[in-house]
Amino acid sequence: xxxxxxxxxxxxxxSQTLSLTCIVSGGSISTASYDWxxxxxxxxxxxxxxxxxxxxGTTEYNPSLKSRVAISIDTSKNQFSLNLxxxxxxxxxxxxxxxxxxxxxxxxxxxxxxxxxxxxSS
Amino acid sequence: xxxxxQSPSTLSASxxxxxxxxxGASQSVSNWLAWYQQKPGKAPKLLIYKASSSESGVPSRxxxxxxxxxxxxxxxxxxxxxxxxxxxxxxxxxxxxxxxGTKVEIK
Numbered sequence: 001x002x003x004x005x006x007x008x009x010x011x012x013x014x015s016q017t018l019s020l021t022c023i024v025s026g027g028s029i030s031t032a033s034y035d036w037x038x039x040x041x042x043x044x045x046x047x048x049x050x051x052x053x054x055x056x057g058t059t060e061y062n063p064s065l066k067s068r069v070a071i072s073i074d075t076s077k078n079q080f081s082l083n084l085x086x087x088x089x090x091x092x093x094x095x096x097x098x099x100x101x102x103x104x105x106x107x108x109x110x111x112x113x114x115x116x117x118x119x120x121s122s
Numbered sequence: 123x124x125x126x127x128q129s130p131s132t133l134s135a136s137x138x139x140x141x142x143x144x145x146g147a148s149q150s151v152s153n154w155l156a157w158y159q160q161k162p163g164k165a166p167k168l169l170i171y172k173a174s175s176s177e178s179g180v181p182s183r184x185x186x187x188x189x190x191x192x193x194x195x196x197x198x199x200x201x202x203x204x205x206x207x208x209x210x211x212x213x214x215x216x217x218x219x220x221x222x223g224t225k226v227e228i229k
Contacts, residue, residue, distance in 0.1 A: 103213060
């Protein structure tokens with residue numbers, strides 16, 4: 001059974017870079033069938049898709065964050081990562097990684113990690 | 123961006139009730155529409171994909187319908203485990219977007 005586990009620093013200072021990693025277990029990240037996404041849940045608000053990456057490195061980002069986001073993949077470690085630069089308090093959120101199913105996030109086989117809280121504060 | 127709107131925002135219901143949640147898209151998403159269930163502190167769980175197809179392992183009391191801009195999630199005979207927040211999400215166009223959520227509370 002595929003599982004995803006996020007990890008990260010928890011607390012980041014304003015203007016710094018938030019770096020999160022998602023470790024995939026129980027299955028290979030090197031498959032053409034799925035994409036690998038980051039999503040965040042802002043406090044008291046809904047869900048915002050940040051972007052995804054395919055195992056060959058192709059990415060797609062939300063235009064609202066595109067100038068500050070980079071998603072990378074390490075197939076040798078079966079993990080993918082998120083870098084969000086120049087963070088502010090508005091980036092404080094619960095960050096999820098997910099495997100998109102057939103057709104993308106929301107398709108058959110979509111699985112989410114449990115999420116990791118990131119707080120931006122000095 | 124395609125805007126997704128759900129109604130109601132909060133719904134009070136009793137065990138055994140039939141519950142209906144609606145989701146509207148600001149433009150057609152064909153049937154590229156998913157429904158999730160989220161409990162506090164937990165990851166969203168996929169219930170329905172392609173508007174009306176049930177994900178493996180999801181109880182049959184959950185069903186979805188709709189096409190293009192108007193969608194519905196129905197829970198037949200609400201169970202105690204179903205009290206949660208439900209989200210719709212379109213994956214027709216980038217950026218993929220979510221509804222604001224519907225919280226199903228105990229009446």
